[in-house]
Amino acid sequence: xxxxxxxxxxxxxxxxxxxxxxxxxxxxxxxxxxxxxxxxxxxxxxxxxxxxxxxxxxxxxxxxxxxxxxxxxxxxxxxxxxxxxxxxxxxxxxxxxxxxxx
Numbered sequence: 001x002x003x004x005x006x007x008x009x010x011x012x013x014x015x016x017x018x019x020x021x022x023x024x025x026x027x028x029x030x031x032x033x034x035x036x037x038x039x040x041x042x043x044x045x046x047x048x049x050x051x052x053x054x055x056x057x058x059x060x061x062x063x064x065x066x067x068x069x070x071x072x073x074x075x076x077x078x079x080x081x082x083x084x085x086x087x088x089x090x091x092x093x094x095x096x097x098x099x100x101x102x
Contacts, residue, residue: 020067022081025054036068040077045070 019039030052033045045051050071055064069077 020054020069020077021056021059021065022084023056024081025056026064027055029053030071034068038070038073039067040069040073043070 030050033047033049033051035047036045036051037043038045039054045068052069052071052074054067054069054074056067057063058065
C-alpha cells in the first residue's frame with residue numbers, strides 16, 4: 001500500500017478553501033473505494049483503496065453534507081485539524097496572559 005508515513009500534500013489547502021469543515025464529522029463510514037473524487041486531494045478513490053465517507057451537519061441547521069476521502073488523506077486532515085485547534089488554544093492562552101492585570 002505504500003509508505004504510510006508520507007501524508008498527502010494539500011490537506012491544509014483543502015481546509016483553507018472550505019472543501020471540508022474544520023470540525024469533527026457527526027458520522028463516518030469506511031469501506032472500499034467507490035470511484036468518487038477525494039474531497040482533499042481531488043484524485044479518484046479506487047476500488048482497491050480504503051475510503052471514508054464523512055457526514056457533517058450543514059451550518060444552516062437543515063440537511064447534511066457528505067465528503068468522500070482517502071483514508072490517508074483523512075489522517076492528514078485530522079492531524080491538520082487537531083494541530084490548528086491546538087495552535088489556536090495556545091495563542092489564546094498567551095493573549096489572555098498578555099492582557100491579564102497584575
